[in-house]
């Protein structure tokens with residue numbers, strides 16, 4: 001069974017992580033799927049934007065697949081995986097078309113990093129989201145911390161990262177991280193959110209994204225995300241992280 005699906009909804013491409021049994025955790029197959037859909041969105045002239053979401057109602061994405069990655073022990077092992085996904089999130093955040101994270105359920109860890117790499121975030125009422133990496137004795141490791149510090153005021157972003165705890169979508173809306181909240185999420189609410197943007201020619205939308213990306217090139221966002229990956233890789237190799245992961249993976253056993 002595939003770990004993701006890609007389908008077209010009018011002039012949007014929709015990427016869905018289809019791993020509800022693991023709360024839509026990201027494995028290497030999901031990473032490769034993200035690369036594929038980013039390329040499709042960029043290349044297809046009749047596509048005006050990309051939506052990223054998760055299967056089911058329980059979770060948008062629970063971050064990296066801890067069972068798939070638990071055998072990454074050394075800093076070098078971790079770096080290879082973290083760097084792969086960080087590069088994907090940089091491609092996503094600099095994509096020349098608007099991107100929307102449709103938060104259908106809980107988003108934690110790398111799931112919040114994936115959402116942060118999108119231009120806009122719309123969430124189901126009551127959804128909880130948290131950069132919980134700190135509870136695993138690591139930092140964000142896919143560049144999501146650098147991205148969050150680009151998208152929110154420094155103090156607001158720093159507090160979310162340092163507290164490492166899930167907050168309801170309503171709080172995150174007040175902090176400017178969530179852009180719209182709906183009782184239920186569906187492609188109908190995405191089209192409603194996207195309606196006014198959709199009226200504008202795609203060349204204009206791409207031009208605005210290029211203005212934003214130009215700023216990030218000047219401030220070396222890509223280099224800052226790479227340095228974040230190296231920091232996380234070092235923390236990943238420490239016993240405190242491995243113990244935290246083992247505790248999670250054995251909690252239901």
Ligand SMILES: CC[C@H](C(=O)O)C(=O)SCCNC(=O)CCNC(=O)[C@H](O)C(C)(C)COP(=O)(O)OP(=O)(O)OC[C@H]1O[C@@H](n2cnc3c(N)ncnc32)[C@H](O)[C@@H]1OP(=O)(O)O
Pocket residue numbers: 021022023025058059061062063064065066067068069082106108109110111113132133136139140141142232248249252
């Ligand atoms: C890779 C690095 C990356 C980074 O930022 O650098 C990260 O993402 S680090 C953070 C990794 N993510 C987590 O630590 C989150 C772990 N998951 C949870 O906290 C919970 O599952 C939650 C809150 C998402 C949902 O809780 P709920 O009670 O609804 O479900 P369960 O915990 O019972 O989980 C159901 C089932 O899914 C498995 N699962 C959930 N998340 C992951 C995951 N990230 N990796 C692997 N497997 C995951 C969980 O083990 C259960 O499996 P089962 O076989 O049924 O016991």
